[in-house]
Amino acid sequence: MKYQRGSMIWAAAILVSCHVSQTYQDSVEVSDPDGVDARIERAKEITTTLWNSGLKGRMHELFPKLSDQQIEGLGIKWNVITSKSLTEPSQAAKTTVSVQCVFTHKGDLEKAARAIVSACKNEVQEAIQRRPSSPAV
Numbered sequence: 001m002k003y004q005r006g007s008m009i010w011a012a013a014i015l016v017s018c019h020v021s022q023t024y025q026d027s028v029e030v031s032d033p034d035g036v037d038a039r040i041e042r043a044k045e046i047t048t049t050l051w052n053s054g055l056k057g058r059m060h061e062l063f064p065k066l067s068d069q070q071i072e073g074l075g076i077k078w079n080v081i082t083s084k085s086l087t088e089p090s091q092a093a094k095t096t097v098s099v100q101c102v103f104t105h106k107g108d109l110e111k112a113a114r115a116i117v118s119a120c121k122n123e124v125q126e127a128i129q130r131r132p133s134s135p136a137v
Contacts, residue, residue, distance in 0.1 A: 011071045015043065017082055018102065020039060020106070020107055021104050021105065021106050022104070022106070022109075022110070022113070023102060023103070023104045023105075024102075024103050024105075024110070024113035024114055024117050025100055025101060025102040025103070025117060026100070026101055026117050026118070026121050027079070027098040027099060027100040027101070027121075028098060028099050028121055028124045028125055028128065029096060029097070029098045030042050030043045030046070030078075030097045030098060030128065036080070036095045036097065039097035040072060040078070040080060040097055041080035041112050042097075043079075043097050043098065043099050044078055044107040046078070046099050046127045046128065047077060047078050047099055047122060050076055050123055050124065050125065050127060051076055055074070055076060055120065055123065056072075056074055058123070059071060059074055059116055059119060062116075062119055063112060063114075063115065063116060063119075066109075066112065066116075068096075070105060073103050073104040074101075074103050074116060074120065075101075075103075075104070076098050076099065076100070076101055076102070076104070076120060076124075077099075077100050077102065078097065078098065078100070079097070079098050079099075079100055080096070080097050081095070081096045081098075082094070082095045082096075083096075099124045099128075101116075101117045101120035101121050101124065102117070103116045103117050103120075
């Protein structure tokens with residue numbers, strides 16, 4: 001009897017581990033001639049405005065077949081990445097600021113994930129176009 005219970009627990013652990021989350025993401029670079037700090041502020045503004053204006057609700061309207069639980073996998077964030085060439089040490093470091101749309105899901109939602117992230121990315125691009133970067137000084 002002990003052997004059977006152990007086998008059942010092991011089989012249950014395997015079944016639970018089969019539901020691995022997958023994440024699909026895409027990003028839009030934010031530009032501003034006033035420099036990195038201005039790009040960061042702009043990215044913060046865009047992500048906050050889109051999120052607070054009901055991004056999840058709009059995505060749920062576009063993709064009504066998704067459950068409330070599935071749409072919870074949608075997120076938006078801003079990133080700052082600074083990179084420097086290892087092969088060309090004389091080159092200056094480059095800092096990139098971007099807004100990233102992310103959709104984490106379980107199961108067979110890859111096509112939907114790509115479409116959701118693409119729709120989110122379109123909203124980010126529209127927000128960037130609505131608010132042009134600061135004029136160069």
